[in-house]
Amino acid sequence: MAATTAESIKERTIGGRETGSESQARRAFLAELKAVLRPDQVVEDEDTRTIYSADQGPLLERHVPLAVVWAESVEDVQNIVRACAAHQIPIVPRGAGTGVSGGAHATRGCIVLGLERMNRILELNADDETAVVEPGVINAELNAAAAHHGLMYAPDPASYKMSTIGGNVATNAGGLRCAKYGVTRDSVLALDVVLADGSLIHTGHQTFKGVAGYDLTALLVGSEGTLGIVVGVTVRLKYLPREVHTIAAFYQDFRSAAAGVLAVGKARVQPAIMELLDNGTLVQLDELNGSDLQARGKSLLLIQTDGFGAAAEAAVVRQVLSDGGATVTMEASEEADMLVDLRRNSRGVEVDDEFRVGEDIAVPRSRLVDFVAELEAMAARHDVRLKVVAHAGDGNLHPTFWLDRVDPASDADALVRLNAALDESIRVGLEMGGTITGEHGVGQYKLRWLGLEQPEPVRELQRRIKELFDPSGILNPGKAI
Template sequence: MSNEALVTRLRDALGKDAVLTDTDVTAAYSRDMMPLAEAGTPLAVVLPADTEQVQAVVRACAEAKVPIVPRGAGSGLSGAANAIDGCVVLVLTKLDQVVEIDAGNRLAVVQPGVVNLDFRNAVEKHGLFYPPDPSSYDWCTIGGNLSTNAGGLCCVKYGVTTDAVLGLEVVLADGSLLKTGRRTVKGVAGYDLARLFVGSEGTLGVITQATVALKPLPQAPGTLVAGFTTTEAAGEAVARVVREGLVPSLMEIMDAASIKAAETYLRTDIGAGSDCQALLLCQSDAGGEVARRELSALEQICRDCGADMTYATDDLAEGNMLLQARRVVLTALETYGVWLTDDVSVPRTRIAELIAGCQRISEEVGLRIAVVGHAGDGNMHPTIVYAPDSEEEFARARTAFDAILDVGLSLGGTVTGEHGVGKIKREWLEREIGPVGMRVHREIKRALDPENLFNPGSMFSV
């Protein structure tokens, strides 16, 4: 089948307006938010309206042997949704229905194009809570969250996306529809195929529906902020929180560069002080006296570990104001240039060593590197700032990006905690999991996608 014939067939199946070929238009769908990842020029961008249309696209592309790159809102930070030359970009944003909310069984059925925040708001009306909350939760979609196994600020207590997934519907390489998983709390019938597809970055199939578990809506959180004059002291506080079995609903860390950027952007003093090298932000959503006891215990640990400033509040507005300093860091860094954010997880006892390594790399490359992250699970986001019009600074930023991954692995960590491998960390995946792990990955890929048409070149080369 020729490319022209394929486009005609896609228009017949989806309608003329759902198949875009104008290069000025398709360019907007050709890449995500990661500047390091290359992007090609797609043959077409298609916007199916339902599962049957997704199946029609997959069958047509399979017959024509044209690659498919699934895409959500494009908020990703690994290049996993980037087009390759001659592919069909399959945009799932029109599949945007919350199909069912079953309050009695605390679950929901949702399509991939639903925006994370919209979904959270929908289930909240039923007194329920969907925990995964990536920083881009106000515009990223559930499908993208599933494909990258996204996390967020609440992971320390509630886990990442895969911890919420009960079942999936997935369009396979031959266009058939796989229904896997369950609606029950327990279930061990057969392989756990749902977890196989979560985090597979569109390389094994196209997710068209998910059944997810929900939590009871938590109480309004109390908030604690603690400032430390050394990152080592902050790291010790995190380690002690873990050792003593406390599980706050949120525990975030900011280094000195992040604190300064946030304060400058917000035009406020968040109370850290000029000597502060690290800030911990913790929340407890247990409610009432339980939350107060938990925050008191967290505060005591911070003080025991050397915090020279602590402040706790159960006022929701005040807590949100304090947390805003963490949420605005990436936006704040844009006042210094464009940013390139990394994603590396280390054991929680080695967070301070990672921050120290990033400070060393910053000095070596001569670029600002600010570190924020989810201290509760060790997932850090070192962010490199460089001049947008300098190819030389961009090259140094890329050097820093890889050097940070190297430090993360040397500390017993992993090269991605929630952003995914995509098209920028393929060699790092091989380095991390080794030849046997790569062999198993390739065998699974060949079994489910024998023609290598689903997002080829993402995660690893076949």
């Protein structure tokens, strides 16, 4: 559903019009919040509530929260959660709102808990190669601080300049470098978490290794705020590479470029970045940036090697891709590095809505070529547009299906075709041994497909875990499971 302006949205309450008792209960709850927070931490105006009512994911139904509440400390979060628990008010945690699966969409009768003001780097220990940060720290800002010590925080989602570490933890975000360095879970050592009753726990350890007890840290990473509110993150840092080589390889079709990914793997080279862009993406990038990428090929494979062996690995990659028919940049160039920056912004300026949905399917790398062929065929069969970018190093594809200039009156089956293409892409991906989400999370939007991947006994076990952590069901209800 397309974004709606604040003026056209009316707050929805259970049963329609708010009763006197409901209004009194809401006022009592907000008064309790305001008693423990400053006035500027609890905002009730309609414009703000509307802005914070959704992230960048498609909207199934818009709900405007009772209030937007900003926490500035762990104690603030505890006080907010205790008040919500006492009044049975749902809590939707939110970082920067850059998620694309509806994980931070407001739900009926909730508050949105903004964590972006908790944005301090509490500790950066260069000797231990760790950092302790609050959830509102921006990914890029942590990297900038780490770089002063010759270190980096490896997970780098395309939204790294805007997204928060807390949000990255919530969805177990990946990014361009995950081909070599892994996803967020691989870099999180410990968490500080406020539970549904307002109590505070610490999970994990400061060391790189540790197997005492169940791994609650790994469980909480990717739980999308449904089990607890993350208020502190201890992360492992990696060495900032002294040398980086970027290779751009243009192909005349997407399937040949996907085959190039497998060829590099067979050469036993481990790139840090391995990104695949189809012709539709190149066209969009040319339109947005005035470049001429599509004149040079119909698909682009971007590979980056790093570390002290970067030059030797890059030489092998160039030879392998050249032998496979690609037009390859044969030496380091500013243009190749610029293309990596363009890839980071290749989702474009559009936000997913009713007529445009970007997906997040991962398949085994050996099925990458097959899945791309299936995507192209289903787009033609359902008469919808398609563009694909992929973290090809780990088989994670982001196909976007959309419809141009839809007039519901004259094209009544347009949304039927779009959803049929989406459903088929999920089904085929799962048949190939894949998953419905590689890094964006289930959120609200992908719940309709979760049962296709996870059998009922597994889902029931997850519901029991949720009930154990959140018996009243106030933490981000209707998301993730």
